[in-house]
Amino acid sequence: MAAGSDAAETMALSCVHCGKPASLQCPKCAELKLPREDAAFCTQECFKKSWSSHRLVHSKPKASLISNSTERNPDSLGEGWLYCLKKGQARTPTPPHFDWTGTLRPFPISRKLVVPGHINQPDWAVDGVPKIxxxxxxxxxxxxxxxxxxxxxxxxxxxxxxxxxxxxxxxxxxxxxxxxxxxxxxxxxxxxxxxxxxxxxxxxxxxxxxxxxxxxxxxxxxxxxxxxxxxxxxxxxxxxxxxxxxxxxxxxxxxxxxxxxxxxxxxxxxxxxxxxxxxxxxxxxxxxxxxxxxxxxxxxxxxxxxxxxxxxxxxxxxxxxxxxxxxxxxxxxxxxxxxxxxxxxxxxxxxxxxxxxxxxxxxxxxxxxxxxxxxxxxxxxxxxxxxxxxxxxxxxxxxxx
CATH class of the missing domain: 3.90.230.10 (Creatinase/methionine aminopeptidase superfamily)
Structure with missing residues (x-):
């Protein structure tokens, strides 16, 4: 953790974790030149407690993943990108037909993300069916x-x-x-x-x-x-x-x-x-x-x-x-x-x-x-x-x- 270069400006900020006045700044945020309001902390302890969620701020948009000309083509996105059908139980490589009510259209979705085995999971996690x-x-x-x-x-x-x-x-x-x-x-x-x-x-x-x-x-x-x-x-x-x-x-x-x-x-x-x-x-x-x-x-x-x-x-x-x-x-x-x-x-x-x-x-x-x-x-x-x-x-x- 580094002290802000402009003390007056930094002290006016609030800690990302607890909301108290902040005088420290996440060094990675400073390196990436991210907004100070997302990088301010009052103590090292607050910085450590919020790290698991705060570090996600450092992720840069994967804009290069999808180009304007190919973003609706599943093949251009790589393996696993398909359109969703039947409440998630089916996938298709072609856009569905529908009498769309507005300008928005569905785009391909990626594969389902994985949850580690040590996480306590509800009874629908494996087969999609709530039982209790x-x-x-x-x-x-x-x-x-x-x-x-x-x-x-x-x-x-x-x-x-x-x-x-x-x-x-x-x-x-x-x-x-x-x-x-x-x-x-x-x-x-x-x-x-x-x-x-x-x-x-x-x-x-x-x-x-x-x-x-x-x-x-x-x-x-x-x-x-x-x-x-x-x-x-x-x-x-x-x-x-x-x-x-x-x-x-x-x-x-x-x-x-x-x-x-x-x-x-x-x-x-x-x-x-x-x-x-x-x-x-x-x-x-x-x-x-x-x-x-x-x-x-x-x-x-x-x-x-x-x-x-x-x-x-x-x-x-x-x-x-x-x-x-x-x-x-x-x-x-x-x-x-x-x-x-x-x-x-x-x-x-x-x-x-x-x-x-x-x-x-x-x-x-x-x-x-x-x-x-x-x-x-x-x-x-x-x-x-x-x-x-x-x-x-x-x-x-x-x-x-």
Whole structure:
């Protein structure tokens, strides 16, 4: 670790790990001339603790891997790059045919990444089929988590947040969503976790990357992000027997004002929904709050996908619809853990499914944005288990104003 050359400038920075004032700089970041805000640390100890995720910042984009003229040709990408079909259970060397709703198209995907054998893995890791989850009593009954389970969830959610932050730091024009997936995969493995989406019902990647008109469940592929895109990265980590789950939508380079308003509205919808979480509140009220804010902002709310319970199971009761006049039953109780993850569209709320069986897109081809947190209902209100950290990258302008 080296002291910064400009003491006044460096001292104004915050530690990447803990958020305290920072006076040290990662020497590798200095060598690569990376932004100082991504390289600042307060002590050697913080530098060591964050190394497994921080070192991913040093990775240079593999832009040479894919040229503009050949990036959609699987043969030019090397062995193993194919288009995805049948929810991840099939591959094809030719682009699928579809009545595309917007300008985005699927690109080839790389082979599934490997998780080391020493990592604790969920029951779908090998054959793609969840076994405990579908038949669990907690598909109908909302679990009240034990103190031990809650503590493990805090740890899993902290790891999930750090993994998402690692992905956020590499997003820029020219990087592929496959490269983002590789960062998520490596950061998860380095933390001792398993990327929950990997092979879940045959999903082929370690995270979801949803670009522009993709609402959710976009599959990381060979397409380069372009200046003006928006991209949602959805990260889930299985750690110490439980799952953490969160996502954020990021700006790629210079984004137009309408897209900025859409993304900020999605952020605010989640924020306003979290503010009402406490014992005694009906689950269906979450959708009322979200729908009201989205409608007032001129946007619509997706109805096909909802938040969910989470813990030792990746998905379980309760279901959390995000739209108004929904029929969710039950009231919140202390010890319950669930996600809220509103998907907000610039146009109509309806969605279509791509031929890969995973990628949900807006029916009119207009853009969609989403944010998600995992939440614990406490005796007095709510604890956001996946909350942003002092070290989380400062990528949302409205948080700085």
């Amino acid at each position: 989850e579908p038949n669990s009593d907690f598909q109908q009954v909302v679990e009240i988590k034990s103190p031990d389970l809650i503590e493990r969830m805090r740890e899993a959610c902290r790891v999930s947040r750090e993994v998402l932050d690692a992905a956020a730091r590499v997003i820029r024009p020219g990087i592929t969503t496959d490269e983002i997936d590789a960062v998520v995969h490596e950061a998860t493995i380095n933390a001792g976790g398993y990327p929950s989406p990997l092979n879940y019902h045959f999903f082929p990647k370690s995270c979801c990357t949803s670009v522009n008109e993709v609402i959710c469940h976009g599959i990381p592929d060979a397409r380069k992000l372009k200046d003006g895109d928006i991209v949602n990265v959805d990260v889930s980590v299985y750690y110490k027997g439980v799952h953490g789950d969160l996502n954020e939508t990021y700006f790629v380079g210079n984004v137009d004002e309408s897209s900025r308003q859409l993304v900020q509205c999605a952020y605010e919808c989640l924020d306003k929904a979290m503010a009402i979480v406490k014992p005694g509140v009906r689950f269906r009220e979450i959708g009322e709050v979200i729908n009201r804010h989205a409608s007032m902002s001129g946007f619509s709310v997706v109805k096909s996908y909802c938040g969910h319970g989470i813990g030792e199971l990746f998905h379980c009761a309760p279901n959390i619809p995000h739209y108004a006049k929904n029929k969710a039953v039950g009231v919140m109780k202390a010890g319950q853990v669930f996600t809220i993850e509103p998907m907000i569209n610039a146009g109509v709320w309806r969605d279509r499914m791509w031929p890969d069986g995973w990628t949900a897109v807006t029916a009119d081809g207009k853009r969609s944005a989403q944010f998600e947190h995992t939440l614990l209902v406490t005796e007095k209100g709510v604890e956001v288990l996946t909350a942003r950290l002092p070290s989380s990258p400062n990528v949302f302008p409205w948080l700085s104003s």
